[in-house]
Amino acid sequence: MVAIFILLVGVLGVVSMVDGANAVTSKTRAREGGTNIARSVIEVSRSVRYRDLTAQALLDELDARPGLDDVDPGTDYTMRARNVDYVSTITVCSLDDPQDGLGDHNGPVAYCADSDVLAGGAPATDRNPDDYKRVRVTLRWTTRETGQSITQTSSIINPVGGLGPSVTGLIMQTPTSPTPDPLLIESDVDTATFRATTSTSASQVTWSVSGRAKGQATGGPKTWFFDWDITDPSTGEPIYYDCTYVIQADAFDTEGRSGAPFAKTVRLNRMLPLKPSGFAGGRNGNGSFVDLAWVTNPECDVVGYRIYSGDTAATITTPVTCLGASTATLEADADECIHDPGAADVWYKIVALDTPSAGGAPREGAASDPIMIGPAAGNNVPTAPSNLSSCIGGQAGCLVANGVAADDGVLVIRWDASTDSDGTIQLYRFYRDGISYGERHASFYPKTGELLAWIEPEPDSSSHDYRISAVDDDFGESVLSDPALTASP
Numbered sequence: 001m002v003a004i005f006i007l008l009v010g011v012l013g014v015v016s017m018v019d020g021a022n023a024v025t026s027k028t029r030a031r032e033g034g035t036n037i038a039r040s041v042i043e044v045s046r047s048v049r050y051r052d053l054t055a056q057a058l059l060d061e062l063d064a065r066p067g068l069d070d071v072d073p074g075t076d077y078t079m080r081a082r083n084v085d086y087v088s089t090i091t092v093c094s095l096d097d098p099q100d101g102l103g104d105h106n107g108p109v110a111y112c113a114d115s116d117v118l119a120g121g122a123p124a125t126d127r128n129p130d131d132y133k134r135v136r137v138t139l140r141w142t143t144r145e146t147g148q149s150i151t152q153t154s155s156i157i158n159p160v161g162g163l164g165p166s167v168t169g170l171i172m173q174t175p176t177s178p179t180p181d182p183l184l185i186e187s188d189v190d191t192a193t194f195r196a197t198t199s200t201s202a203s204q205v206t207w208s209v210s211g212r213a214k215g216q217a218t219g220g221p222k223t224w225f226f227d228w229d230i231t232d233p234s235t236g237e238p239i240y241y242d243c244t245y246v247i248q249a250d251a252f253d254t255e256g257r258s259g260a261p262f263a264k265t266v267r268l269n270r271m272l273p274l275k276p277s278g279f280a281g282g283r284n285g286n287g288s289f290v291d292l293a294w295v296t297n298p299e300c301d302v303v304g305y306r307i308y309s310g311d312t313a314a315t316i317t318t319p320v321t322c323l324g325a326s327t328a329t330l331e332a333d334a335d336e337c338i339h340d341p342g343a344a345d346v347w348y349k350i351v352a353l354d355t356p357s358a359g360g361a362p363r364e365g366a367a368s369d370p371i372m373i374g375p376a377a378g379n380n381v382p383t384a385p386s387n388l389s390s391c392i393g394g395q396a397g398c399l400v401a402n403g404v405a406a407d408d409g410v411l412v413i414r415w416d417a418s419t420d421s422d423g424t425i426q427l428y429r430f431y432r433d434g435i436s437y438g439e440r441h442a443s444f445y446p447k448t449g450e451l452l453a454w455i456e457p458e459p460d461s462s463s464h465d466y467r468i469s470a471v472d473d474d475f476g477e478s479v480l481s482d483p484a485l486t487a488s489p
Contacts, residue, residue, distance in 0.1 A: 026144060027144070027146070030082065030141060030143045030148065031148065031150065033081040033082045033084055033086070034084075034139045035152075036081070037068070037081055037086055037139060038137045038150055038151075040067075040068060041058070041068070041088075041090065041135075041137045041152075042152060042154045044058065044061055044062055044068065045058050045092070045135045045154070045156065046154075046156060047061070048061055050133070050156065050158055053092055053133055053135075053156065054092050055090050058092060058135070059077055059090060062079075067079070067081065071085065072085070076089070084141050084143065085141060086139040086140070087139070087140045087141065088138065088139050089137075090135070090136070090137050090138075091134075091136045092110075092135050093110050093111060093112035093113075093115075093134055094109050094110060094111050094115070094129075094130045094131075094132070094133050095112050095115045095116075095131060095133070095134055095155075096111065096115050096116050096117070096126065096129040096130070096131055097116070097131040097132065098116045100131065101124075101125030102116055102118045102122075102125060103118070103125070103127060103129030103256075104124045104129070104256075105117060105118075105129060109129075112134055127252065127256045127257075127258065128164075128257055128258055130257070131157070132155050132156055132157045132158055133156045134155055134156075135153070135156060136151065136153045137151065138150070139151075164202070164251060164253040164255070164256075164257035164258040164259045165198045165201065165202040165251040165252070165253055165258070166198065166199040166258075166259030166260040166261075166262075167197070167198055167199075167205070167249045167250065167251050167259070167261055168197050168198060168199050168262065169195075169196065169197040169262065170194060170195075170248075170249050170262045170264050171195045172192055172193070172247075172264065173193045173194065173195055175187050175189050175192065181264075182244065182264075182265035183264055183265065183266045183267070184267050184269065185230075185266060185267070185268050185269070185270060186269050186357055187270065188270050189230065189270070190229065190230055190231045190233065191227050191229050191230060192227070192230060192266070193225065193226075193227050194225065194226055194227075194228065194247065194249070194264075195223065195224070196223075196224045196225075196226070196249040196251075196262065197223055198221075198222050198224070198251040199251075200222070200253075201220070202221055202252060202253060203221075203252060203254045204216060204251070204252045205217040205224040205249055205250065205251045205252070206249070206250050207249045207250075208248050208250075209228065209240070209245055209246070210245050211246070211248075214226075214228070217249065224249070224251075228247065230268065230270075241274075241297075241299040241300070242268045242269050242270060242271065242273075242299040242301045243267075243268055243299060243300035244266070244300070245266050245267075246264070246265055247263065247265075247266055248261050248263040248264075249261060249262050249263075267357070269301060269356070269357045271365075272363060272364070272365040273299060273302055273351070273352035273354050273366070274298070274299065274352065274365060275351070275352075275365060275366035275367055275368050276295065276296075276297055276305065276350050276368045277295045278293070279292070279294040279348075279349070279350050279369065279371060280292070281293065281373055282373060282474040282475030282476065283374075283474070283475065283476065284471075284475050284477040285379070285477055287340070287376070288340055288341065288342055288376055289323075289338055289340050290338070290339045290341060290346070290348075290373050291336065291338055292307065292338075292339065292350075293335060293336045293337075295335065296332075296333065296334075296335050297352045299352075299354065302332050302352045302353065303353050303354055303355055303362050304329045304332055304353045304362065305329070305330045305332075306328055306330070306350070306353065306364065307319070307322070307328070307330075307339070307348060307350045308320060308349050308351075308367075309339070309341060309346055309347065310346075311345070311346070311347070312347060313370050313372070315347075316348065316370055320337065320339050320348070322337035322338055322339060323338040323339065323340065323437055324338070324437060324438050329353070329362075336440075338437050343375050343376060344375065345373070345374055345375065346373050347370050347372050347373075348370065348373065349367045349368050349371075350367065350368045351364040351368070379423070379474045380420070380421045380423075380476070381472065381478050381479075382419060382420040382470035382472050382476065382477075383418045383420075383470065384418065384468075384469065384479045384481050384482070385415040385416065385417070385428060385468040385469070385470055386416045386481060387415060387416045388413060388414070388415045389415070389485070390411060390412065390413050390466075390487035391406070391412050392406075392409065392410070392412070393405070393409050393410040393411075393412060394407075394408035399412075399453060400451070400453050400455060401446075401451050401454075402450060402451075406455065409489060410456065410459070410489065411456040411487060411488065411489040412453050412454070412455055413430075413453070413456070413466060413485065413487065414452060415452055415468055415481065416452070417446075417452055418470035420470070420472045420473075420476075422472075423472040423476075424472060425472060425473075426445070426471050426473045426475075427443050427444060427445045427446070427470075427471045428443070428446065428454070428469065428470055428471070429442075429443055429444075429468065429469045429470075429471060429477070430442045430443070430454065430467075430468055431466070431468070431469070432464050432466055433464050433465050434465075435480055441466075442454070442458075459488075460489075461489075462488060463486055463487060464486070464487065464488065465485070466484060466485045467480040467481050467484050468480070468481045469481070
């Protein structure tokens with residue numbers, strides 16, 4: 001009897017352990033099945049067109065797929081896998097992301113209860129507040145009389161920004177472009193006319209140039225027109241210089257919702273480069289060297305500059321090779337030149353260059369007004385800047401020129417102002433890691449009442465030696481500050 005009792009206790013223990021293991025295995029397999037079903041539902045939701053995606057549309061799509069169909073119609077939607085019935089609760093709602101502003105939550109869009117909303121009385125800043133949809137799947141099932149559940153959530157971004165009409169075509173009617181992409185405007189026209197077509201009737205079409213809103217098109221409901229004024233009709237002066245632009249049209253319905261926009265790249269190349277402005281120069285106080293400076297042209301198709309010199313205003317024909325340059329053609333971003341013409345009077349002019357649409361050699365535009373530089377005499381150069389110091393943005397008291405705190409991490413250099421006995425300080429020049437003209441790094445133009453605080457425009461991980469010179473209104477340049485300031489961001 002004792003032996004039978006001991007054996008029975010042992011067998012019952014083993015049976016209980018096996019049964020417990022089977023229960024755990026069954027629950028694990030059931031949860032794996034539920035996880036797989038939830039993932040499948042999320043994947044199916046991504047196959048439904050965004051504008052059509054609702055909870056009912058998703059259920060209809062699931063019911064047409066074997067393995068995800070409703071096995072118990074008339075009750076909650078139920079899917080079966082591994083002999084387990086999974087009762088589902090599926091919700092689909094829209095969310096308004098505050099990062100691009102908030103809009104009015106009206107119309108047919110169903111927004112989630114926890115979506116960000118406009119504060120009372122606040123104006124709507126997002127015309128398409130339906131930024132993305134949240135699909136949430138909850139499955140419930142019973143295994144060995146134990147209830148279990150799993151929830152999966154996914155966000156689906158609105159691919160076209162709304163449920164409204166899309167712009168399906170954008171054509172430049174006049175002038176006629178010789179190329180389809182990019183569109184090319186070479187004739188000296190004042191206006192380009194565009195026609196936009198929409199997928200469905202629209203209540204409004206707006207258009208923009210390189211991201212800047214310009215106005216509304218006329219016409220409708222599916223064909224719309226707008227004019228791009230390239231020059232000012234009242235003055236004839238260019239509003240848009242020769243460059244490459246992106247013209248885009250967006251369509252909206254009566255609810256202010258838009259679909260996909262349509263954009264075209266347009267290249268303007270209507271004229272030769274404008275004559276450079278702000279061309280000036282003077283002896284810099286170092287032997288017979290002349291500093292020349294100008295304002296870079298507003299056209300973005302300018303590929304370089306050439307400077308010419310001469311003994312008189314009528315003989316400015318000799319190409320100038322600036323100190324440190326290998327040719328007489330300067331880069332497109334150049335805005336200064338150092339030249340050694342000797343001690344006599346010298347005349348200069350400058351031209352900008354661009355390239356024809358068909359390619360070929362760069363062509364020169366109109367020349368600047370000529371300037372005359374006299375002998376190196378009669379100008380007292382400024383005193384050298386002093387007391388250089390540096391700080392890093394984010395540190396207490398690290399301010400920029402307008403007196404506000406510098407951005408975190410930027411390198412700011414401060415110094416005491418120079419004086420000029422016979423003129424005014426025009427600018428300060430920064431030299432980095434050297435004292436020759438080749439180490440000229442940047443310029444700072446002071447404004448009355450503002451701090452002398454310069455931000456390093458090309459920071460890197462290395463420390464550099466900085467020196468500063470002051471330049472007067474006759475381009476006379478002081479000696480460099482000494483000693484050098486070693487600083488790094």
